[in-house]
Amino acid sequence: MFHSSSHGERRGRSARSSSEPTRAPLIVDDKLPVRVLLLDPGDELAAAEHPDTDVDPEFLRHFVPMRAYQRLLAADLGTLSATIIRNPEAVDGKVLVRPLADGDERFVVIDGHWQVAALRKLADEVPEMGVELPDDVAALLHACPVRIVRDDADPAFVLSLLAPQPGDDPWLSGQRDRLIARLSEGLGHRSTYEVAIATGGSRAAMRRYHAYRALEQFLQAHPLPATQAATMLPIFHVALARTLVRNWLDWDDHLCAFLxxxxxxxxxxxxxxxxxxxxxxxxxxxxxxxxxxxxxxxxxxxxxxxxxxxxxxxxxxxxxxxxxxxxxxxxxxxxxxxxxxxxxxxxxxxxx
Structure with a gap:
């Protein structure tokens, strides 16, 4: 699947004009201070983007992350905090963010809320206990490894990167539901080759991506609330794993659609x-x-x-x-x- 796409991409690149701008990568690895990572599991900051909101958007951008942190803090973060102290690399690859706005240094956490909350807990509570954090853990507070996606990125691609969300608290699924709601727009698609490269060639991630694209095709014809649509993903995931169904519906790996x-x-x-x-x-x-x-x-x-x-x-x-x-x-x-x-x-x- 990837070889034919790779060949097509190489041909396409060789035919492009040298003056054509390079497309931005789907995902960028970086390190950011924990203080610029805004916690918003419930996607409550979306209200700040609404033109008719009667609340100061900047107030929301301070209040919502603070309240989200307090709510996460009320859960048991002790085990995760202890894990990070023993093994700081446990944070690697866990935190996915998007820019808050153009020109703003802050980023909204899409995935990895628990890890960011645990780091904030360590920053707030350990000094009060009269002890110091290990150097490599303290370094995380100023340079936390994150993966950055654009706010207008292909929602199916971003969804394929999310870790399974334990529990049934709908508040924790707000960022996922935001992305699912955007699926019906059908915007931001990239080639299968680019997605495969961005996911490190992970077959599991590609299977999730294909399942979300199949769900997207369904939602474009039959719009549903995001929470209800999310419950249908396992059906598409399993359907695409069965050759009989793929052949019956004529699934195309490159177009990521049933034909x-x-x-x-x-x-x-x-x-x-x-x-x-x-x-x-x-x-x-x-x-x-x-x-x-x-x-x-x-x-x-x-x-x-x-x-x-x-x-x-x-x-x-x-x-x-x-x-x-x-x-x-x-x-x-x-x-x-x-x-x-x-x-x-x-x-x-x-x-x-």
């Missing part, structure tokens, strides 16, 4: 609630990753696939077709076995 529009429309319908013949609402046919396994079983069965795609039965009914076929096959085999036994019995009696 068979008719099949895709059918697939999307299975992800949405429907209405039965009586007008009563029905649940989506596909609600869990296990349903993707059932879909693959249906796609492998000609009769079940025909029932699903041509007769528009539900996925559950299509699975029933498979079971009915299996039962008919078993009954036919049983009938053949009984006939064979009877034939043998008649032959045995004829001899005696």
């Amino acid at each position: 068979d529009e008719d099949a895709l429309e059918h697939f999307h319908r299975m992800l949405l609630p429907g209405v039965d013949v009586d007008g009563s609402p029905t649940c989506p046919c596909i609600r869990t990753v296990d349903d993707i396994a059932s879909l693959c079983d249906v796609l492998e069965s000609p009769s079940a696939k025909k029932a699903l795609l041509e007769h528009h039965v539900t996925l559950a009914d299509a699975v029933q077709v498979i079971e009915d076929d299996a039962m008919q096959h078993w009954m036919a085999s049983l009938g053949e076995a009984i006939d064979a036994i009877r034939w043998d019995q008649r032959r045995f009696k004829a001899r005696h």
Whole structure:
């Protein structure tokens, strides 16, 4: 997948004019003072960007990070703080940020809130205890390793970099939801090759990127609240891992999209609630990753696939077709076995 993209990129670069500006990298590694890293897990600073806000934006930029820090501090940061003291490298690669605004030295933390909060806790509390931090830990307070992405970066790419968020507190998912809300805009896409380079060739990151691009394609046709859309990501992630589904929907690795529009429309319908013949609402046919396994079983069965795609039965009914076929096959085999036994019995009696 990456080799063909790499070849295309080299050809493209050789054909570009020398006067054409170089595209900014997708992600930049840097070191920044902890004091310029603004904590905002709930994306509450978005209010400062709204032109109709009745609160001083600069006040929000000071108040929101302070309150976020206090809320994170109320959790148990002791274990993480102790880990950082023992191993300062535990922070490496954990903190992802974006610029607050052009020309501003501050950055909003997208991922790594706990690490930044733990560093602030060490900076605030250790001196009060009358002890000094180890030199390498103290150095982190002035030069914390971060990864910087542009605010207008491809949201699917940024989402692919996020670490899994433990717990079910929606406040901690605000930055993720902000990015998911931007997916339907369909802006900022870069080549598969560039994304692969930026993620260090990580296959796991590329699989997450493809899943978010597939989710993006869905959201452009069927907008949903970010929190609801996030619950659908595992379905797309598993769907793209199954060759049967990829082939059915004609997934293209370079365009990062499904190309068979008719099949895709059918697939999307299975992800949405429907209405039965009586007008009563029905649940989506596909609600869990296990349903993707059932879909693959249906796609492998000609009769079940025909029932699903041509007769528009539900996925559950299509699975029933498979079971009915299996039962008919078993009954036919049983009938053949009984006939064979009877034939043998008649032959045995004829001899005696």
